[in-house]
Amino acid sequence: MKSFFRTKHAKMLMVLFCGSGILVALNWQSIMFAFAAAMAEKRPALLVDAKWNDPSSARSFAKKFPIGRPEEELRSWLDENGFVVDDRRMTASRTLKGLPCNEEIFISWTIDSSAKLLAAGVRVSEAGCL
Structure with missing residues (x-):
């Protein structure tokens, strides 16, 4: 039986998670400003x-x-x-x-x-x- 971490879904989740992390890292100031403005x-x-x-x-x-x-x-x-x-x-x-x-x-x-x-x-x- 194949491990979950070797499945196609797991790889897609990993790419999505890493991509989201990169976007947050690159845009953290904009995200913080938007959050502060909303609050x-x-x-x-x-x-x-x-x-x-x-x-x-x-x-x-x-x-x-x-x-x-x-x-x-x-x-x-x-x-x-x-x-x-x-x-x-x-x-x-x-x-x-x-x-x-x-x-x-x-x-x-x-x-x-x-x-x-x-x-x-x-x-x-x-x-x-x-």
Whole structure:
């Protein structure tokens, strides 16, 4: 009886395994960069349409938090999404560690006497690139 290691299937597996090893060895930097990019922090869903330094581009955020929306809803969303809130200034910020660039998200708002939003805005900017 023939040993498994002498069969045609075993030889094909060995060639496939060695070929894969060579590809990984030659492309390890690209593979690591792709892995790091995939693992990088992502923006909250409401801010995916926001462009750097263009507050008017955050349309999803503006639609979710229009004039008249209770401030508490905005604050809950900020808490759920890991923002650091400055109560006195009515601002919130968060730095996303991403690849190839980190991003700074800054949110500010104003309210009326009944704690309803008068305005809420978002500014996303670059916070350091590779």
